[in-house]
Amino acid sequence: MEHVIEMLNIRKEFGNFVANDNITLQLKKGEIHALLGENGAGKSTLMNVLFGLYQPEGGEIRVRGQEVKITDPNVANNLGIGMVHQHFMLVEDFSVTENIILGSEPTKGGMISVKAAAKKVQELSELYNLNVDPYAKIEDISVGMQQRVEILKTLYRGAEILIFDEPTASLTPQEITELIQIMRRLIEEGKSIILITHKLKEIMDVSDRVTVIRKGKGIGTVITSETNPNDLASLMVGRQVEFKTVKGVANPTTDVLEIKDLVVCDYRGVEKVKSLNLQVRKGEIVGIAGIDGNGQSELIEAITGLRKVKSGQVFMNGQEITGQRPRKVTESGVGHIPQDRHKHGLVLDFPVGHNIALQTYYSSPNSKNGFMDYSAISKKANEIIRKYDVRTQGDHEPARALSGGNQQKAIIGREIDRDPDLLIAALPTRGLDVGAIEFIHQRLIEQRDKGKAVLLISFELDEVMNVSDRIAVIYDGQIVDTLDPLQTNEQELGLLMAGQTKNGTQSTQVKEEGSTHV
């Protein structure tokens, strides 16, 4: 079959660092070709080479058999290559159509003629079942819809080959299903797709072939129907990966964290945590399951001192820490892997080493008599970089230059290394690949087995059920129920998370039973 794109022996270096080392990727016409690799394996680099954002040091690119030099994204556009970015590049205040024509506005006598463009957008939207209103404002539409606008943008510009960069990272499960249908529809219309991802399930669901890269090297291309998630995972990571987290029985003892009748408001003054009660004991992992926006962020910020407490109390090892400054909370034995690693977790323009010292910079040996000992910081940082497998060019590299997964590993290393009595892990594996997820889950369990308390907040049910010893379901700012993960299922959790009471679900079950009997 004809190859629409061939990237042959691509090599890309950044200084001494080889991001892509002789990688070959061949995309057949009409296929969905997955590009699989860990965080920082070089997937994005390879695609940026194809999209003209980087110039390769070696290798050649052929489009429809012709050798080409893609010197900038405009060249890529003209060759029919379109990219759907992970972080959408849309102007919030503009309409869908305005965003799509941005940069190549059709004009009529010096005025932009949106109408004709809108009509074309409408036609494309109908052809691919995208269901996008050309006149809707970006700020008013959902994340899934925004992504479809990005897809439309590439189609409008005549893309035949679409690159999807981690397209499901910010989508809900329903939106993911819709996206998969859209991708199939694109293929039916003769497009070809490169799908960058590290989610094995999606690859198995949607792709025809998979090219695996590991640490910048091409490992090979396999046909999806002839492989399975286990094989793919080990190809990607280079060793066997356990999907089901292995852990022993928990031996919880005394309370480490105790929350009594906690009330917390959000920035608008609306109560988001409503008289919440929760205990986390030594030697257990408590998972908080819930849909985003039910008070999880406010709860964590209140515990860690980042947000004011309206009423109620928080105790650490019996000592009240309600309303204390973050430093005091940290020193009382709390470690915190924050939900938003760019906002709270890292000073992106600081070197990795400084970031690893962010919680301990002020105490010995990092600081003595008001002066920093940067060699001590560097030594410790390198220890954590090694121990937590943070892929970086060194502790002097700015945190900004690391891939998301490696940034997260640096944060996790920093927090766990202090060996806190209570570790609060908020969405610790968001955007990470299976290898890294496994690694992080093991570290959390390790803490538990050492007799520490862990509070895990996650929107992923799999994660909560796999890792926790107890699941507390949060809904509308309250813990509505606490469950044993071994004696519950996704359906029960899902209903609780959606605000159904346990009694409510039970009564429905009774009704159903009753009806079958009748």
Next chain:
Amino acid sequence: MSNRLVNILVPGVSVILGLLVGAVVMMVSGYDPVEGYIALWNGIFGDAYTIGETIRQITPYILAGLAVAFAFRTGLFNIGVEGQLIVGWFAAAYVGITFDELPKMIHLPLAIIAAALAGALWGFIPGLLKAKFKVHEVIVTIMMNYIALHTSNALIRAVSDGGDNTGGINPTASLRSEFLENMTDFSRLHYGILIALAMVLVMWLILEKTTRGFELKAVGLNQHASEYAGMNVNKNIILAMVISGAFAGLAGAMEALGTFGYASVKGGFTGIGFDGIAVALLGANTPLGVIFGATLFGSLKYGATNMPNEAGIPEEIVSIIIAIIIFFVASGYVIRLLLERFSKKKEAK
């Protein structure tokens, strides 16, 4: 082309390009560029006297540049260096004229510290307003400049019984140096340059070596993460403005205790504080860079005064030429880009 070579070449090429375009301006307006630039050169390096005066001119620029750069590095935009300099100027002069029995060992440091404190106070107010009420420091510092100008004018009139000059400071508070004056053919070069260079070192020490500097930089780069890490964000914002203001106040002390030896009623701003912004940016907000920026600014500013005298070029044209040269240096990024492209092509051949 190696990185280091590019780093050295860029400012050089920028200055040369600036000079070339400046030459075109002179030719178009009917003046001889060669004569003009000889006059500029003589105005900067002509003899011992001009060299002394040039260094004297550079001194307050270094301190004003440090003030702006320090604020930049801690995430703040201090437009108030001008006002902080003016209050520092007055404070130093006031201490200089008020005490007359003190030994120099005490009087001079006292006057210098007074200037630093006055500048620090002038920085503290916008810092406090930003920390407590989220008022943007740019607005407050601009307004504080006017308050400084008119308050210091009023105070000068008050201490001089309605006069427009505080009168000369006592010699015990003076930075004047017979040694430096003799060496430079009786220019006004004073010991202030040593203070300015010491402050370059102080800024470097604070930012790169101290724990406080770590916090100040962290808060400047990401307040949320700093708060998460247990830093007191408000305290650090205020402190950053206070330190920045103190540098600016010292720039005022240079004028009060060195160059002039008095403070006089001002019709308008000195401009040194505003030029400090350009000095800091030219120096990429690093302590060493500030020395480079201040040297460029100070020497061009002082040397240019010779161009009307020696080459008969009107002051207006001179201002344009100086602005063009600085403009080209500031556009170093473009020149860096051109150099890199040029060297790449060469490699390809």
